[in-house]
Amino acid sequence: EAGVTQFPSHSVIEKGQTVTLRCDPISGHDNLYWYRRVMGKEIKFLLHFVKESKQDESGMPNNRFLAERTGGTYSTLKVQPAELEDSGVYFCASSQRAVDTGELFFGEGSRLTVL
């Protein structure tokens, strides 16, 4: 069974440019999460989709970040325009069961470097 797939694995962009990160969850997983780890800090929650609906987007830093989940399948996270502080590793996770079980399956992450 394929795991959670993220693309690109690494992106280097200039400040002010736009980047779109993509996540393909495990097939059949209705729950999809985005998390981010900034260097030296802990992994932090960004948002949660249930199918195509945003269940909780309380962790999104500001309106430069836009997440979508088309048809309840793959998801994209767009950063526009990117700032230096957006650098970090963006993780996507999916699950079939509720978050209370902790059984989230994480992708390998997309490393974003903003110069």
Place this chain on the structure above:
Amino acid sequence: EDQVTQSPEALRLQEGESSSLNCSYTVSGLRGLFWYRQDPGKGPEFLFTLYSAGEEKEKERLKATLTKKESFLHITAPKPEDSATYLCAVVPTGANSKLTFGKGITLSVRP
């Protein structure tokens, strides 16, 4: 504010030398506490879920325990392949779907 603190930041062990990793948490109420393992360049991998004080879970050389204020991940007779970063996370009551993570503990096991 909900907080998770892990200690030590890094731990070096000799193969076979047992030890414990600590996770202290401050939350208004606990729905669940989780341990993950993360290898370099990979995403976190789920290990255990603990729900209430006194609960224990085991898997191979790892055993996780929970009290009202902290959790321990005990590693018995570790092997070099146990080297990884171990992350602790909680879901507080009323937190909707958000996991709060600690910074992790980097474990190195020398042969």
